[in-house]
Amino acid sequence: MGRPAVNGGRAPRVLAVIPARGGSKGVPGKNTALVGGVPLVARAVRACRAARPVTDVVVSTDDPLIAAAAIAAGAEVCVRPAHLSGDASASEAALMHALNRFEAEHDVTVDVLLMVQCTSPFITVTEVSDVASAVLDDGADTAHTVAPFHGFIWRESDGTAETDAAGAQGVNHDKAFRLRRQDRPQEFVETGAAYAMRAGGFRQAGHRFFGRTVLVPTDPGRVLEIDEPGDLQRAHALAPLFGTGDAAVPALPRRVDVDAVVIDFDGTLTDDCVWLDASGRETVAVHRGDGLGIAALRRAGVKVLILSTEKNPVVAARARKLAVPVMHGIDHKDVALTKWCEEQGIDPQRVLYAGNDVNDVPCFALVGWPVAVADAQPEARAAARTTTTSRGGHGAVREIAAWLLGKELYKP
Template identity: 70%
Template sequence: MTETAARAAATETQPRVLAVIPARGGSKGVPGKNLAPVGGVPLVARAVRACEGARRVTAVVVSTDDPSIAEVARSAGAEVVLRPVAIAGDTATSEAAVLHAMDAHEAMTGESAEVVLLVQCTSPFITSEEIDGVVAAITEDGADTAHTVTPFHGFVWRADATAAGGGYGVNHDKSTRPRRQDRPQDLLETGAAYGFRADGFRAAMHRFFGRTALVHTDPARVLEIDEPADLHRARALAPLLDAAAATPTRDDIDAVVLDFDGTQTDDRVQIDSDGHEFVTVHRGDGLGIAALRRAGLPVLILSTETNTVVAARARKLQVPVLHGIDRKDLALKQWCEENGIAPERVLYAGNDVNDLPCFGLVGWPVAVAGAHDVVRAAARAVTTSHGGHGAIREIAAWLLGPTLAR
């Protein structure tokens, strides 16, 4: 049974559950935050995918005032509710956005939800299982509201406004420092996912009415993006926390586009006394590219360098090449249009900062091992092999099977 069929069957016996993802465009702490990529995927798309993967969720709606966010949300599979200006400013509450989305979704579909979720884009590592856990706490365990929490062992301090430079303990007496195992277990609200009964939410107008269930989550995955430093940490963690789903399959890809220097080579150049340049490539990469071609996947080499060695390598591999390109992203976009290929179905492999515009265009930006740190942070997947040392064959093995890795 397909995922769609399974969800349809489930809705016949389970309550209707609407997931609402607020994603306005006017973030101040991190401009453009909800479109910022983590693991190569915009934050709003990560939230949508987590909700879409939750088996207990019936529908997913993104509430936004930003056309670019709306486009990304739709591409990720969500419905979009355009939020009025009156509830899209800095002081607007998430509750107001959720109430508006509930009304708009009911007007669009003619169906009302029994349980509503508020899922935040700012928690990039929320899982579908955690979202299902929030729903189950309400639909199966009888809670009125539920939200994600994680164990917290810190001593909390607060500055004392009546004593300059002084402070006092909030969850402890500063004169006594008990061992962690002797203290009550504190739980930190993660800010990732909240659930509530729809009728109770409409009556209370806030998310914590009635009995509130606490859904425990993995502390390693808890991170809220409120400042630029938080975004840097999320990008550093993504290759570790996204590892289970970090590589694409053949079903995800319609074309493969490859940078040349540093991606198909080791990024070194030898020059003889006449100025002729020589580079080193990997024979395994050639086998991988040949296998991709046999599998019917279009392959393109795209390079900023105007160099006969690039053209010669492309002829050897029997793949088209565009080189001497200043704006690789524009050339890639035109190539996709001419070949009827959707950019979100393209895997682009690169290694340096001039590949970043292409990373922002495609659905699967891939960095080779040893790529620039900024490029690795923007990638959705990273190879274990370096450029010029079998990285392209490794990518081919992701798509076509492990026999290519031998």
Template identity: 65%
Template sequence: MTVPTVLAVIPARGGSKGVPGKNLSPVAGIPLVARAVRACLGAPAVTDVVVSTDDPAIADAARAFGAEAVRRPAELSGDTASSESAVLHAMDAFEATHGRAADVVLLVQCTSPFITADEVDETARRITEGTADTAFTAAPSHGFLWRETSGNGTGGATGVNHDKAHRPRRQDREPEYLETGAVYAMAADGFRTHRHRFFGRTELVVTDPARVLEIDDPHDLARARALAPLLDTPVTPTAGDIDAVVLDFDGTQTDDRVHIDADGREFVSVHRGDGLGIAALRRAGVPLLILSSEQNPVVAARARKLRIPVLHGVDRKDLALKQWCDEQGVDPQRVLYAGNDVNDLPCFHLVGWPVAVGSAHDSVRAAARAVTDTPGGSGAIREIAAWLLGPELTIPEPRTS
């Protein structure tokens, strides 16, 4: 039996008036366009994933996460261009490149950050299994809708999906569904003919309303970042995901407290388990760096003890990190950066694996791709080492006496 070609198209323009750079904005450490790519690649029914964009940076991000990128012409990249036109162009480009036609085409919006691979898969299967010509994700809705009206110049309001004189109980109402704007699937031939996402028999793929969010303005983006720790499936990197590990110091390798003696000398506490984890990473050949904004002898002393390089007293940690990656020949997307506070956020936006320690500031936890269970200064770095080297990490336990 021939496997149908199911092409997922993700439109992602570079320009956005509501949120500049929106499609590259990270949520839980992953750009919005990459979150959409990840959901599509995780759907078994999808055979090919293409990002349609006019922006080279978006194209690079799409390729980095495993999708193809199609350069969208300027006439299809303006505010008035339809999503359908971008999908049709991407279909043509795909078929010209691969020499095969799509049987099913999906329109997947990266402005819906919480779509899942299961939702993408189910929407595609409604077409591949012949139950529908078009399908889309929708969420149950029980709201009463109103429309403002004007009568005799006095204004007013009237019910849209209800009679305002008759308000049935929720359990007595016919089910209604809200189009989420996240995923649409169409039989490719029918889509080419009708040039619209709805034709023939249309079916709903019912989704969890708690996951429905479309990012149109900065407030939506802030809500997405706050919700990500609650809605995303927790993931941690493995050795295959990482080429280097960069560590903040204060609050990450310490508990963020400073002890000062009568002469003004500063002292901090570190965790022996972190030292053992760093030693194991060093023995495994993982490039390591301590990166700190503090110009403090204790940071340099700790780096010497651990036998790893250090950059401290750095004003722009992100620029220093980018320069270090260039010098080491390391792709920032394959760097794990562990931090705890807001001055780590620029580095979080640069790397592929931003990691917050368990005691990190809420905004840092929201921006992280992974969060340790352990607080900073209590073994969080050892926990990260165990992610990368496996739960059987062969480091002797630190002595307690």
């Protein structure tokens, strides 16, 4: 008999929580320390955001500098209370707090919970994806990253056992008869980088190693945990070999990368809901912050287009309000987008397209910056280069404008 489905048939909600308190004693301020020019917490956020199974990314912190770096990298922030921020605070307690807070604030049920450590500077998108997939697809209750290990472990005597007269003892070997490497069973070291678990099982067990645990082997050459100043120095030395983080994890787009922003309407500028009155007239809700973002993009010289399959006059009305061109009632959005780029003299690779559903995927394939909103359909998220933390109709377009313009967004 197979294991029960993770999500009961609906699209799974996969929440990645990055614990990052501000009170490190060994390396003060380590979670915002730069490795390859990128704050450690931002490296972890980028890896999670680029991992296709992950739907949401939250940084649990008590530190405003960490919170600012996390938000800039595209994560939500869960403010950790003081009683969970001390040196002796358990990671599981912070995870449970973030899980409970996220579900309550978003009115959702999380299916798979990830813990990703920003003290592992060279974590990859693949590692995050693989631990999540072990639970989502392979029937594991829990999974975590490990590295193959072939060394001999010793333990010094403490003077209390009868064997202490023999001195130090082998832990994973008999010092009197040591097998060759090829004759020994393979052992693994827990890397501390990424963990995944069924959220319901975690609530019941209270820890992250319940049920059937799957090990996800990783490249031992990339394994490094920053616990003391020497570890941070090694990370600085290794960063040029492993890249700045941008090679493995795409950075968010900047103004210099984008000449035009093309926006889907239903589900991107709206929350994908429609209200009908007795006469059959449709109305939708939009977000004022998105209007602010679009106005800022226009002031900055970025071309903006609304492109929609919807034929309802509300689409054109919203475009008029925003003073941007609109193409609606379009069956083949990719064809229309290609023609528009040609007419405007814009390289599609310098276009950011924001969408939420399967009919946006052909446009995603044409542009350099395909972006899915946070609650997009799985097919759209899988085809996107990056994903907003805001849902469609809840400020996703304003978030994109903030990526591109930074502080310029707030200039009149």
